[in-house]
Amino acid sequence: MTSPSAGVATLRLVRGNQPPEGAAPGDLARRAAGGDFDAFEALVRRYQRRVYGFAYQYVRDLDEAQDVAQEIFIRLHQNLARFDTARAFDPWFWKLAANVCLNYTRKRIPEPQDAGPTQRGEAGVTDSPLQLALGELDPAFRLPLLLHYYADLPIEEIAAALGLSSSGVKSRMYRARAVLRRVLEEEA
Amino acid sequence: MTESECHELRQRLEPLVDRELDQETTARLEAHLRSCSGCSKAYEEAVSLPFRLWALRAPEPPPALVPAVMRAVGAAARLERPAVWTRPLIWAPLLAEGGLAGVIGLYLSGVAGVAALARATVGDLGALWGWSVGFSSPPSDFSADLVVVVGALLLMVVTIYHLALLARQRAHEQGRQT
Numbered sequence: 001m002t003s004p005s006a007g008v009a010t011l012r013l014v015r016g017n018q019p020p021e022g023a024a025p026g027d028l029a030r031r032a033a034g035g036d037f038d039a040f041e042a043l044v045r046r047y048q049r050r051v052y053g054f055a056y057q058y059v060r061d062l063d064e065a066q067d068v069a070q071e072i073f074i075r076l077h078q079n080l081a082r083f084d085t086a087r088a089f090d091p092w093f094w095k096l097a098a099n100v101c102l103n104y105t106r107k108r109i110p111e112p113q114d115a116g117p118t119q120r121g122e123a124g125v126t127d128s129p130l131q132l133a134l135g136e137l138d139p140a141f142r143l144p145l146l147l148h149y150y151a152d153l154p155i156e157e158i159a160a161a162l163g164l165s166s167s168g169v170k171s172r173m174y175r176a177r178a179v180l181r182r183v184l185e186e187e188a
Numbered sequence: 189m190t191e192s193e194c195h196e197l198r199q200r201l202e203p204l205v206d207r208e209l210d211q212e213t214t215a216r217l218e219a220h221l222r223s224c225s226g227c228s229k230a231y232e233e234a235v236s237l238p239f240r241l242w243a244l245r246a247p248e249p250p251p252a253l254v255p256a257v258m259r260a261v262g263a264a265a266r267l268e269r270p271a272v273w274t275r276p277l278i279w280a281p282l283l284a285e286g287g288l289a290g291v292i293g294l295y296l297s298g299v300a301g302v303a304a305l306a307r308a309t310v311g312d313l314g315a316l317w318g319w320s321v322g323f324s325s326p327p328s329d330f331s332a333d334l335v336v337v338v339g340a341l342l343l344m345v346v347t348i349y350h351l352a353l354l355a356r357q358r359a360h361e362q363g364r365q366t
Contacts, residue, residue: 053246070257077261099327130240148243174202177237
């Protein structure tokens with residue numbers, strides 16, 4: 001049993017066979033769509049590091065990153081039935097993650113402020129100059145960069161996820177990289 | 189090396205790094221890079237940036253993330269399931285409650301005692317009915333106290349159970365609205 005706590009274990013409505021360690025994400029998603037909570041938990045555990053990292057790079061705040069990551073996984077669970085198992089899981093999933101981030105930005109009342117060194121310092125997180133510069137980028141430019149360089153999504157998939165043309169995504173990425181270079185040069 | 193060449197290179201640095209420019213433009217800009225140390229340094233920075241972005245690190249996810257997600261989707265799944273009062277299995281505990289009440293009755297009075305109490309209760313009820321319609325006087329005593337006590341206990345249990353069902357119905361409706 002891989003459940004982290006008894007409280008979680010009681011929530012398993014359907015107990016399937018334990019998913020194998022090397023099960024493909026698409027297979028886990030298919031089983032999770034059928035109500036297999038063990039498969040869904042395996043999927044969450046497999047993606048939690050990348051999703052939390054992606055959320056953190058996007059919102060630049062530890063607590064908000066957890067909220068966004070949690071929302072991404074909840075939306076994943078809600079939309080599992082729409083996943084086409086004949087296609088790759090990652091592009092579909094990261095498109096969903098990008099939409100959650102975009103919605104989060106729209107809903108957030110105050111404009112993202114630097115959470116300050118206190119919160120990140122407490123967690124022992126040290127931001128590199130590049131991460132700080134990335135945090136200063138407009139979300140419209142930050143998201144394509146994160147999807148491409150952090151989630152390994154190709155340009156075409158990013159374009160589909162964000163409702164942009166491929167050239168539009170490239171244009172944003174070039175501008176974002178140029179801004180980052182300029183900021184890093186100034187700091188150096 | 190001219191200022192306009194430097195300006196053009198800075199403007200097209202990113203597509204140059206990604207090999208997105210046509211051959212002629214690429215050749216011209218690369219020729220400029222060989223003759224301009226400032227632009228060459230900027231080019232090196234631009235080349236390294238994607239690798240640095242790929243190598244970005246983030247804090248470890250908090251241990252509470254997975255349990256929180258599983259709690260949330262578990263609660264959501266329970267709300268999405270058919271209402272509890274529409275599923276016959278929800279009444280299964282009543283069988284257990286009835287069986288338990290029978291066991292308690294047997295333990296307290298034995299089979300003969302339970303039968304006697306049941307007969308007495310029927311008699312009491314009959315007397316009450318006769319009294320209510322004017323055929324007889326009210327029953328003087330109730331010998332079926334135990335049956336009444338057990339009945340009251342069962343009634344209490346069933347009432348609590350129904351209250352729990354109503355509370356779940358309310359939570360279900362609120363969950364559907366949100």
